[in-house]
Amino acid sequence: MKILEKGEEKISFVTEIEDSLANAIRRSSLEIPILAIDEVEFHKNDSVLYDEVLALRLGLLPLKTPKTMTLQEKCSCKGKGCSKCSVQLKLQAKGPCMVYGKDLKGKVEVVYPDMPIVSLGEGQELELIAKARLGKGKEHTKFSPGLIYYRNVPEIEISKECNLCQKCVEACPQKILKRNKDKIELTDRYKCDLCEACVEICKKEGKDAIKIKPGKEIIFFIESFGMIPAKEILVESVKSLKENLKEIKTKLK
Numbered sequence: 001m002k003i004l005e006k007g008e009e010k011i012s013f014v015t016e017i018e019d020s021l022a023n024a025i026r027r028s029s030l031e032i033p034i035l036a037i038d039e040v041e042f043h044k045n046d047s048v049l050y051d052e053v054l055a056l057r058l059g060l061l062p063l064k065t066p067k068t069m070t071l072q073e074k075c076s077c078k079g080k081g082c083s084k085c086s087v088q089l090k091l092q093a094k095g096p097c098m099v100y101g102k103d104l105k106g107k108v109e110v111v112y113p114d115m116p117i118v119s120l121g122e123g124q125e126l127e128l129i130a131k132a133r134l135g136k137g138k139e140h141t142k143f144s145p146g147l148i149y150y151r152n153v154p155e156i157e158i159s160k161e162c163n164l165c166q167k168c169v170e171a172c173p174q175k176i177l178k179r180n181k182d183k184i185e186l187t188d189r190y191k192c193d194l195c196e197a198c199v200e201i202c203k204k205e206g207k208d209a210i211k212i213k214p215g216k217e218i219i220f221f222i223e224s225f226g227m228i229p230a231k232e233i234l235v236e237s238v239k240s241l242k243e244n245l246k247e248i249k250t251k252l253k
């Protein structure tokens with residue numbers, strides 16, 4: 001395994017695993033419990049947006065997911081809603097102003113405080129109580145922790161047919177082909193996204209010197225929406241995949 005990027009929000013690495021396993025890990029990210037607003041009680045809404053539209057907008061607002069919270073169905077309150085499984089946020093604003101994420105006051109942190117929610121005109125008021133709970137991405141996309149995607153790292157072969165015209169070097173949008181003395185070389189194959197611009201231009205020139213095929217390695221990308229760090233998305237995805245497999249094993253016993 002080779003790490004290409006390691007940050008709080010983004011991780012990418014190269015590893016040799018089967019497509020099916022990579023896809024299973026990707027899909028398992030939808031099993032991670034993530035905090036999001038799920039119920040909104042409107043007391044006043046003079047804004048141009050309907051209650052439903054505003055509630056949907058609030059639901060999509062990324063909130064930092066505290067590790068101490070539990071899923072409502074697994075909570076000791078049996079889904080009624082208590083401090084362990086739900087959290088309240090209050091919003092009170094009077095126009096003229098722009099209402100931002102940071103105007104939501106409660107015991108959780110809004111990931112992007114300057115995210116606009118709605119604009120209020122002169123004298124318009126907005127007053128609401130929002131309830132957030134943990135949920136899973138497979139239930140609603142507002143509970144998905146981020147983007148996970150992968151692609152095969154390509155293998156490129158340049159045959160002796162190459163006459164060093166260097167048209168492929170110019171054609172590559174990623175600029176990863178380079179002439180090195182009497183041959184064309186690939187400088188960074190992890191950047192290749194298999195667009196095949198080099199293959200096409202080579203064929204146009206009447207040659208067929210470049211061959212691209214998907215290799216054994218996979219390049220994996222994780223981009224967090226901010227509710228949990230990117231590293232945790234990977235760790236938790238693998239954990240939930242394991243849990244699900246364990247369940248099959250125990251049920252087959």
Ligand SMILES: [Zn+2]
Pocket residue numbers: 072075076077078079080081082083084085086
């Ligand atoms: Zn509870």
